[in-house]
Amino acid sequence: xxxxxxxxxxxxxxxxxxxxxxxxxxxxxxxxxxxxxxxxxxxxxxxxxxxxxxxxxxxxxxxxxxxxxxxxxxxxxxxxxxxxxxxxxxxxxxxxxxxxxxxxxxxxxxxxxxxxxxxxxxxxxxxxxxxxxxxxxxxxxxxxxxxxxxxxxxxxxxxxxxxxxxxxxxxxxxxxxxxxxxxxxxxxxxxxxxxxxxxxxxxxxxxxxxxxxxxxxxxxxxxxxxxxxxxxxxxxxxxxxx
Numbered sequence: 001x002x003x004x005x006x007x008x009x010x011x012x013x014x015x016x017x018x019x020x021x022x023x024x025x026x027x028x029x030x031x032x033x034x035x036x037x038x039x040x041x042x043x044x045x046x047x048x049x050x051x052x053x054x055x056x057x058x059x060x061x062x063x064x065x066x067x068x069x070x071x072x073x074x075x076x077x078x079x080x081x082x083x084x085x086x087x088x089x090x091x092x093x094x095x096x097x098x099x100x101x102x103x104x105x106x107x108x109x110x111x112x113x114x115x116x117x118x119x120x121x122x123x124x125x126x127x128x129x130x131x132x133x134x135x136x137x138x139x140x141x142x143x144x145x146x147x148x149x150x151x152x153x154x155x156x157x158x159x160x161x162x163x164x165x166x167x168x169x170x171x172x173x174x175x176x177x178x179x180x181x182x183x184x185x186x187x188x189x190x191x192x193x194x195x196x197x198x199x200x201x202x203x204x205x206x207x208x209x210x211x212x213x214x215x216x217x218x219x220x221x222x223x224x225x226x227x228x229x230x231x232x233x234x235x236x237x238x239x240x241x242x
Contacts, residue, residue, distance in 0.1 A: 095166020
């Protein structure tokens, strides 16, 4: 029984690492945006995730009722329910991977990674190992009556908290599309859970904004017309004799 539980935990870690690699290779920008959102506001992300969980089922009910209005919508109810489930599962998975990356970066730092993606992979792996250790401890203590129940409860609560923070970070970052430029290695100075990580915006300029060089700046707005200097007028010649 113990060996089966340990194998299950190890298998879950392996699957999570594979999924993390796929997400890192295909949706790196979204993953980093969610990770940054979680690192900058852990409590805000938690409450946003909790609110999303409370509204998930009512949103599904509203979606199904909207589909049931028409005959074609009734036929689309299974598709709508499947899409809702996939969207929620994807958001939770992305959030857990992002929080795992934040935990890994807080524990191990950047390390000696030679590339941005290497540093992200290091943080993701360390974070997933940290999450798995909680369940390994619960599996080892499963045969002890009281201790096993307590450790399992702690593991479930910790995993739920991580998933809630991650889901809230996904919602707050608008499904991973952040307005700020998000590049791993340029984050600096944000405190996460007592650790001073490297998670701050690399630039205050938004995606739709362009920094104007200093040499181009004028006293008036760029979109306006630069005020022309007022021409100097000479005094009348007759005024000099007065």
